[in-house]
Amino acid sequence: MDLTSINYLGFITLTFLFYRFLPLNAKPYLLIFSSFIFIGTYSIESLVFFLFQHVLIHFTVKKISTTESASIRKRMFKLGIVFIIAFIFSLKYIEIKFNNTSSFNTNKLIFFLGISFYSLQNISYLIDVYYGRVKRLSFLDFTLFSSFFSKFIAGPITIIQTFKITYIEKNNTYLIQQGINRIAWGLFKKIVIAERIAPVIAFNFELKNPTLGLTNLVLAYLFTIQLYFDFSGYSDIAIGTAKLFGIDLSENFKLSLRAKSISEFWRRWHISLSNWLTNYIFYPISYKYRKKKYWGTIIAIVITFLVSGLWHGVYLTFIIYALLHSVYLIVGLFIQKPTNRFKNRIFSIFSIFFTFNLVSISFIFFRSISIEQAFSKVKCIFSQHFFSNNLLFDFTQYIAMGGEQENVFNLYVSLFLISLVLLFEDRLQRIFNAKKMNVIHLTLILLTIIFFGVFDKSKNFIYTQF
């Protein structure tokens, strides 16, 4: 069930209605039941995989928190961690075996949905219980926490401390109103912005001969924009849905494309993953090596990004993507202090644009299906074939997916919508994160979705395969 599908809307409406009328102690069971149905509709295998890991982790944690013996605790802890990591990597291995040509074929990967996201949550749960930061959950709470459907497929990755349910009173419906606002905003981002440019990127990345540097650069920009609106829209829907049931999930994106530096970018982009990596990989490593000053930080950065790259997929392209970001951050560390002096508007805009470029270049590696493809695209951007005299023929018709007037018109509509949303994103976000529903705003966004959205092809959500 895709989060932008009609089925999903029906599914949450139905669950919501039951949820409102059931007695308090039955509510968690309903949510678990719905979540199992949700996971099961993707494939029975994912449900089986989920339950297998779930039960195993539950009993490992139980053992850890009930045993007095330090050595058994330690052994159980290590066993649990090794098991989850082995689990992630065997899935990634099966994924490669299933489709070894393309890392962007989501069709076969439905099988592995959400398991990677969910495994990270289990690792943090194990660590936190082991170090006594949180108490062990009951089987019911733990099941609800890990299976809750809106975050199961692609996060936000939630840690136990932040996951709690507020039971909504009859007269206090602000969470529900906020939830509906968020879902509408997420649908808009995904259906109108991301889906409109998705086919352009899919089409152009498959072309063997990149023609112009300009085409490839714009393509990289568009992919960054697509990925951002796709994933953040998805997160909005997940967060909005959770609010309907009184659950507060953590924010995943904060105006990510307005970052002025790469380190700021990672505080705004896929925040739940960045936080997870910071707390469970980066801090422990840099703590260990902190006597080495800068070197400690550098080692920690590289290892953290390599882990993140490997988690995304066991492909060389992800490794390069990870190394590229490590280099960005390390260089950023050294130039951060000298650039502190500049604090004017022009410099901010320049920094935002520069950061956007760095990110876009790195995403070429993220998106490409092979290392050769990625390098040929990057090389093309920096070659002398950047411009052409016949832009309509060499540039526009690739980006518009056809040289007909209607294609070009469609492209202009997309570009207009994108720039509008990027320019006024903060204001729009405030409107659709409000605790009160504004019927006029909702009507307008609904009409925009109907008039400019894409409805026939929303199955390829980029982030579900990780």
Place this chain on the structure above:
Amino acid sequence: MKLYTKIFFALIFVYIVLLASDKIYGFFLNENVYLKQVYIQKKKINADFLILGNCVPNKLINPSILEKITKHKTYNLAETHANLTENYLSFYVYLKSNKAPKRLFIYTTPESFDPSFNKFSSYRFAYLMHDNEVRKTIKISDLNYYRWSFIPFAKYRYYNSPLHYSALQGAMHYFANSKKRIVHNGYLNFEELHKYRSLYPNGYRFKWDNLQEKYLIKLIFLAKKHGTKVILFESPFYSRKNELPNRNEILQKIKQIADKTNVLFIKFDTLKFPKSNFANNDMLYTKNIEKFNILFARRVLL
């Protein structure tokens, strides 16, 4: 509750907007004579020779050259990416307001039966969905679209289709009486590729869609019923040796259909144009198109 009343009225408002848009789009699309479906209805072509197919004949068969030799009025009704089911429906729409042509040329090549190359573009018939036969065909070819079409305006939106543009263009035609880019014989001039590009990955095996076969036969019978002589044809073709292992097998299958329905199947791949004449596997460079059209006209007159 106040909020629920507001939501209720908002939904009513959205519904009314959709209903109105549905009518407006339908009206303006019907005024857009740049669209072939509209043009053939409004302008009463009554051509002697009619060409059907996908983008290849659309760009390859130039009626103005043919007419000079054959002295028969010709119209190119081929549409980009159209499969045979769509060809059938186009012909059906054509017959509704035109005299049946003397001869009907249908482009049939292995690509025509392969769903990865051609498809049924339901949106091209969006404003004709009040017609029973159109509805029936769309239901078979594109069930999802058919289901959505019951919601007002959805039939203009279900695909990320170019219908916004077409409706605007129709409005221009209606208000400004603009005649820009109207193609009277259905033939489009186009910009060509600089360098030969193969369309197929090496060793590509053509797929066969039974529905296309069914509709090709249906199309042939529809034409015969109106006394039209049907000729199947394919374009000149270039491919490296063993590049397409099952191409000949598929061509054989097409020949069988032609024999079964008792129509002619003209193959042009025997002409052996050299590779330098081709922009891709089945498309000639502009300068060679004239040469081909003359050849085509002579074959047709036989």
Place this chain on the structure above:
Amino acid sequence: MEFQIINKLQGIFRLFFRDNEIVLSNQTTAQDIDKWDSLIHLELISVIEHEFNLTFSLDEILTIKNVGELIQIIIHKQV
């Protein structure tokens, strides 16, 4: 005691971030100071450890939420 520590911390922060406008309070968090991100968090902690002559455990570093909590830990360690 608390006042002394916060003053000393403020000096450290100003030197570390090369920003003389930083004013610390108990409620100050990493979000309030532009350049205070996770990359240099541990470097900052090292400097603080050095200046106060103490060491934090990893758990303490992970759980500090604001300057107030940092000060409490420092007081606790100095006693």
